[in-house]
Amino acid sequence: MTDPLALGSTIGILGGGQLGRMLSVAAARLGFKTHIFEPGANPPAGHVADAVTTASYEDADALRSFAAACDVVTFEFENVPTAALDLIEAQVPIRPGREALRISQDRLTEKEFLQGLGLTVAPFADVSDAAAMATAVGKIGAPSILKTRRFGYDGKGQARLRTPDDADQAFADMNGAPAVLEGFVDFTHEVSVIAARSPAGDVACYDPGENVHRDGILHSTTVPANLTSSQRMDAVLLAAKVLNALDYVGVLGVELFVTRQGLIVNEIAPRVHNSGHWTQNGCTVDQFEQHIRAITGWPLGDGSRHADVVMENLIGDDMDRVPALAAEKDTALHLYGKAEVKAGRKMGHVNRITR
């Protein structure tokens, strides 16, 4: 697939949550159809998609039919089972590519990859068993955080070590899953860069956003971020380095800690990213459309920022505030159409134009 994908082609999306939903809307804006693959019933993305396959990632027939119906396949989350990807890729290209997925699916592999590029990451140690845990605590110390190597998101699969005495409990919390112990980083704040790369190697970055987390979940992203112009340049160059090293096609999120010693890479996500939702109301072409443009071989769009924006996630009971938010000036609501409100569940977000 070197030519741009023709108008009216079908983009397959693995995962039917809010990211798939907003990707689907962006694809439609460019005249593409979307087909959602999602095990769960009534997926939010299904409300705005041309077709939905409701099936498990173990259902080979469903995966093959899905792949046959699509001209390119992308995903809204990085933990798609490898066997499912193998089946799909035998029939249709997957973008971004498998290498980006392989690396980002495993915290240890990811950190070694980033270090290999000459980027700075937090001190870390592999924790494959109890003996390794003791060694890791000796090397990294405390405070530190033990994180499962795979399948972690929104603070899940993590345990804090306030002192080395917390090591046994933290290790037990992993339930035997391979993990990584990460050392404490003395950062002033966290920023992220949402970057895109086309098949031709063109790179475009959005202005970095400043993130605030609560209870391990992103609470807000503010643009512009509090960064010096040289930090801003470092952040963008660093994201471009990651994209090029992976021969990446699509949008990638890079989370960075800002420290007195420079920028430290927290993690990368090979997909559109919650901290890029502000682009919907701050740019002519948002991160979702940029991803669609990249994976279809269309020219990357103009991602320059035309407004100051504060994005705030609406989580669980925040939905009670929707009537008031709907009446606020300079405020754009984006709700995900999820049937049930649950504590900790991302239900929507607002983008407030602040200037």
Added chain:
Amino acid sequence: MTDPLALGSTIGILGGGQLGRMLSVAAARLGFKTHIFEPGANPPAGHVADAVTTASYEDADALRSFAAACDVVTFEFENVPTAALDLIEAQVPIRPGREALRISQDRLTEKEFLQGLGLTVAPFADVSDAAAMATAVGKIGAPSILKTRRFGYDGKGQARLRTPDDADQAFADMNGAPAVLEGFVDFTHEVSVIAARSPAGDVACYDPGENVHRDGILHSTTVPANLTSSQRMDAVLLAAKVLNALDYVGVLGVELFVTRQGLIVNEIAPRVHNSGHWTQNGCTVDQFEQHIRAITGWPLGDGSRHADVVMENLIGDDMDRVPALAAEKDTALHLYGKAEVKAGRKMGHVNRITR
């Protein structure tokens, strides 16, 4: 339905073209589902809707099932057959209401309604038969335009009279359909106001746009329009007068001729309007979301303009320009996903941010 419609409710949309498509996306952004009713196969709106009914407006069973699946019904075009509306309205509210449809479906009724409000319209005369045509030409003269009373759009169902000698041909062109002869208006340019009214009677207007037509079809809309501040105020007050007189709920488009003697109302459209597409990239809340907010009883959103925009329609072969347009700076593409390119067919539009 006095309380706001609950999140997750279903909005029925009569008509599956580009307006239904963009309404569907806006509804999803607020957490609603949509159900499209459209006789034609593969409607553009169906690509981004939760459900589609493909059936004729004469299919009573299909209309009843559709109505039963919806919590409120709206429409993307004003020529929905009356019997279909009667069937639907027996089960579920239709917004905007029937009165607005009744008036805007008939050019003669519309002109009499507007005159009754004290607004200025072009000189006009009823042409129900050949004798009435002769009388009308005597009264209105030429140049003038003969237009069918019903089912006209994008310049269809119209015939020009350059001199009174063209009267017979123009009358023949109507194929016996009741018509209205409209006198020549010496206008400098055309503007339109996109206005919204909530069930509670709140009114919000977008900044007027300046329209250029080619071959009877809208070519471009530019905001801000070339208007004095008193003209701007007149335009907005006039739109509000129409909305209030109709006890209107939803978005309405009002086309105005700007003349040395003041503003003359060309026509009203009881729906989102092509000349309001610029709001997608010029406002925090666009005309499609504003319509959804109004018909669901949600608070009207902030429609203040934050950019200068030129909207240009992509018609027929304009689609050949898409690759170049996709690479333009400050340009947002909106394509409708129509399967076939035809001469005169609206295929998409671009919004160019000019400041």
